[in-house]
Amino acid sequence: MSATPAAPVAAAAPAALRRAERALEIPPARLLAAVLAGCATLGSAFALAAVSAYLVTRAWTMPPVLDLTVAVVMVRALGVSRGVFRWLERMLTHDLALRGVVSLRTNLFTALAARRDDALTRLRRGDLLARLGDDAQELGDHVIKAVVPGIVAVVMCVAVLATFAPLSLSATATMLAALLLASLLAPLAAFRAARLTEQAVVTTRSDVSARALEILDDATSLQVDGRLEAALEELRAGQSAHDAAIDRAALPAAIASAAVPLTMILAVTGSLLAAGTAWLDGGASAGQIGILLLLPLSSFEAATTLPAAATQYARSRAAAQRLEALVGPAEDATATKPAPATALRPASAALRAVGLSAGWSPERPRVRALDLDLPPGSRLAVVGPSGSGKSTLLATLAGLLAPLEGRVELDGHALARLEADQVRSRVTMFAEDAHVFATTVRENLRVVRGDLEDAQVRAALDAVGLDDWIASLPAGLDTMLGPDGTTISGGERRRLLLARAVVRGGPVLLLDEPTEHLDTARGDQLLRALLDPGDDALVPEGTTVVVVTHRVEAIPHGTPVLSLGPDAAARLEESR
Amino acid sequence: MTTTAAGPLTAGADADAPAAPRRSRAPLDPRLVREVHAARRHVALTVALGLVQSASIVVTALVIARLGAQLLVEREVPEGTPGLLLVLVAALAVRAGAVLVEEATAHRAATEAISELRGRIVVHAARLGPRAGAGRGADLTSLATTGIENLRPYLVGYVPQLMLSLTVTPLCLLTIYLLDPLSAGIALFTLPLVPLFMILVGKLTVGRSERLIADMRSLWAQLLDLVDGLPTLRALGREKGPEKMVRTLGDRHRSSAMGSLKYAFLSSMVLELLATLCVALIAVNIGMRLVYGHMDLAPALAVLVLAPEIYQPLRNVGSQYHSSTDGLAAVGAAFEVLDEPAPADGTVQAPALRGATLRLRGVSVRSRDGFAPHRAELEVRPGRVLAVTGASGSGKTTAVQVLLGLLEADQGTAEIVAADGAVTDVREVRRRSLWEQVALLPQRPVLPPGTIRSVLLGARPGAEQAELEAAAAATGLDAVIAERGWDADLGRAGSGISLGERQRLALARAVLSSTPLVVLDEPTAHLDGATEQVVLDLIETLRGEGRTVVVIAHRSRLVETADEVAVVEAGR
Secondary structure (H helix, E strand, O other), X not given: OOOOOHHHHHHHHHXXXXXXXHHHOOOHHHHHHHHHHHHHHHHHHHHHHHHHHHHHHXXXXXXXXXXXXXXXXXXXXXXXXXXXXXHHHHHXXXXXXXXXXXXXXXXXXXXXXXXXXXXXXXXXXXXXXXHHHHHHHHHHHHHHHHHHHHHHHHHHHHHHHHHXXXXXXXXXXXXXXXXXXXXXXHHHHHHHHHHHHHHHHHHHHHHHHHHHHHHHHOHHHHHHHOOHHHHHHHHHHHHHHHHHHHHOOHHHHHHHHHHHHHHHHHHHHXXXXXXXXXXHHOOOOHHHHHHHHHHHHHOOHHHHOHHHHHHHHHHHHHHHHHHHHHHOOHHHHHOOOOOOOOOOOOXXXXXXXXXXXXXXXXXXXXXXXXXXXXXXXXXXXXXXXXXXXXXXXXXXXXXXXXXXXXXXXXXXXXXXXXXXXXXXXOEEEOOOOOOOOOXXXXXXXXXXXXXXXXXXXXXXXXXXXXXXXXXXXXXXXXXXXXXXXXOOOHHHHXXXXXXXXXXXXXXXXXXXXXXXXXXXXXXXXXXXXXXXXXXXXXXXXXXXXEEEOOOHHHOOOOOEEEEEOOOOOEEEEEOO | OOOOOOHHHHHHOOOOXXXXXXXXXXXXXXXXXXXXXXXXXXXHXXXXXXXXXXXXXXXXXXXXXXXXXXXXXXXXXXXXXXXXXXXXXXXXHHHHHHHHHHXXXXXXXXXXXXXXXXXXXXXXXXXXXXXXXXXXXXXXHHHHHOHHXXXXXXXXXXXXXXXXXXXXXXXXXXXXXXXXXXXXXXXXXXXXXXXXXXXXXXXXXXXXXXXXXXHHHHHHHHXXXXXXXXXXXXXOOOOOOHHHHHHHHHHHHHHHHHHHHHHHHHHHHHHHXXXXXXXXXXXXXXXXXXXXXXXXXXXXHHHXXXXXXXXXXXXXXXXXXXHXXXXXHHHHHHXXXXXXXXXXXXXXXXXXXXXXXXXXXXXXXXXXXXXXXXXXXXXXXXXXXXXXXXXXXXOHHHHHHHHOOOOOOOEEEEXXXXXXXXXXXXXXXXXXXXXXXXXXXXXXXXXXXXXXXXXXXXXXXXXXXXXXXXXXXXXXXXXXXXHHOOOOEOOHHHOOOOHHHHHHHHHHHHHHOOOOEEEEEOOOOOXXXXXXXXXXXXXHHHHHOOOEEEEEOOOHHHHHHOOEEEEOOOEO
């Protein structure tokens, strides 16, 4: 991120941050309470310094002790109140931030779910992790470190000036200059530098994270391939770039920290000289002189939080922009077309192909002019040599691939005219690279149907040959699986996904090579269970099942078989 | 995630919560200081700068008190003693300078330390082999990505304040004692209350922060899992609804976090309370003695300026408490990974595999419930095709990982028998020299980024177009190329194409590479059934070239084509 592209970015950043702040859904009443608690905390300390300075110098004039009673009581009370207010402020601010992060994550997730598939799958996992983790958190910190302290600091600066004003105008003037310098110039300088560098930092760090993740995930392949050293070298290069970027942030951060002690010189000396004038003029009491002498040292507590707030503000803006890039422009996420009032029967569906040509490119259709009528409860086996387009046909029937010619109809409505979720709720396709959730075996099946009974879960697992595996697990169905099935073998994973597709049921079930990871006997048994309409242990009678398989000999007698030929020709016959 | 990606907890990152006394964990990890050069230098420098700051604080207090007393008692204006005024300005400037230097060098030290530790973790995890992440879930990756970054706030924010509390606090206390022993007595009376109350608060919070961190980790893992599974949920038409789960997970975390913070913030309350109470007690005490003329004005003013400074570093340490726990947790986790012994690389040059036999003798690897494989025996003879078969979960892939020296067996040995009959344990072999002779196709192939052409060229640099086309034709990749072209971008790790297409591409790479040993892990898993023929033909081609093939397979036809079959079984 050089300075050149920063200009349009800077224009968009505040808007992105405002949208992210809205996504935090911060209630104004809670924000006000947090700010009041913050002011009370800093106010206690400031008042304690003022009253005790007054008390000591007034006492030096040896007045009657009774004259000091009010000051003594105030000092004691202020000695206690700060701690209590601090606790209150911390609680209110953190609750506010945590609520905000929850709302933000929920809104992000909803927006992600509304994005088109390819946008989601093209994201590197490391990036996604960084967005939902670090960046969402960054906006929580935005509340804690920028929003609340920022408002509190403004209130406190006014309070400080209001305290000095009646004592000495010249002291007030130097204090005003010092406060302006500390609370405007220093954070602004810190912000300018931090924004330019932090932006670069976060991009290079995402890069480092993504590279580290890829190495950790695929170390084995990289090692045997001899690409590990190169990958580590890339990681090191990325790290150096990141180091260089983050080193640029060090100096501005240091200047920001040193700014308050530096401006204190102005406030302290200015107030000291004003005290001299005021005392000799006889216009001020000893107590007031005491305040002028000592209070400047305690007037900058609110200002010390400001450079951090400015840095956080820069980070929040960068985070908000990245989040915006993740979910796409706001209108994409919110614009949902109203579902057309298409009446579809829920429990069963008639699937029809009319003059269907299917393929990935118009020049090379894999299937040509296919007419297929699958009333509810149909069973169909699809066979054919490799490359004959079996999977392509299945993807087209599932509505994942648009037909080259002709159409696919569900209950008489062309698939292309239906809403995606209307199609998905009726047509289930078994996908081999589906996600295995890091939860129990049972929940991995229930994810598709919340009302599944244990008996149904077991029946499905039996059918795909996972009964022995379940029996061997320490907690049976309650065994927790690792993230994305990393703790189970490839075969188990595939069969679990198959069981999930089967229990999902729905009117139409499309399965691509379901028996692949099974031994021959088990595979044949499963194929029979799927294709025999009389066998409703696995799939109800009314469900339409289409199975792509290469095990022609295991297809039950009487099952319709669609044979796809090499020249996009299709032939429908009955299995003998 | 580590405490880090920990998500919302870190929203409490700057909480003023010194919380529990640091049970069992020193505020400075000795290994960090010992092993990481940047951290060691940083600690030494912050101690020196702490002394400089202490000196300027004391000088500031003394000069202001002196100027104030001169003015009130002798009616001498501050500009009447320009030397003193100059000393005051200089002291304040020195303090600002020390802060500047400290902050700048702290960032540099943190950058170096993070860079070093991340590099070491990733290299070590890669050396630990396929099971490095086992049992750690998302933890290892999150440690290497975001977790280790927690060292920055720790080194920049916490460590300097810790060092200041070791320099500023005692020096201010000493100065107060010299000016007015009674005030020092009050401070000394309140100071021990800090650890006392901290212990009491600690008893209240005991176990809470650990529970919170564990809770947070599991919630984060669940959230991540939901996001990972989003495409699947969409394919199943269930993408609406999980966002409620996200909110529920978040709300559960918030209430559990607030429950802990309620107690954790008590400690910051106690610190603030004692700090202000100490100042208040000293002020009232001094005031009373001044009224009766028992004390001079100058020391009174100096003591009043110094009193808050005693507690300031302690309060800052408290406000950086989370930086310290997060940072120390990251350091602990980092050394936990680094302490795990990695299988040492061997020193012996691997024999030429073209004439060598690889074998497993009684190899067992511990699994979730017993061993998979259990007492595996197999022999890969040169120029032959070996099928490794067995039930799902029997440890076929693991057995081959042991054979290739990627993983150490818990029992048994993997050996290479050279053409001349010399037997070498795989563990003694310099792995690189072995792997150079191997092409491995895992179940989910990992491809380098680039186009179809560049990925294929990577397997045989400088290959002719005709060679590439032949390899593409042999693996059915030609159909993919016909549709997308040679220069289709595959994205990172081949994410732009389907699993089946990725598999074909990986097969074509194996054909193009000229390694004597080719390992195919379930090569037909993601191909249409009849493409099996492609793999069978491919194996024939490899056999014709005199190359050795190990194929992990379920399919009977693949097993039938093999010269030998080894069956792997799991056991207890």
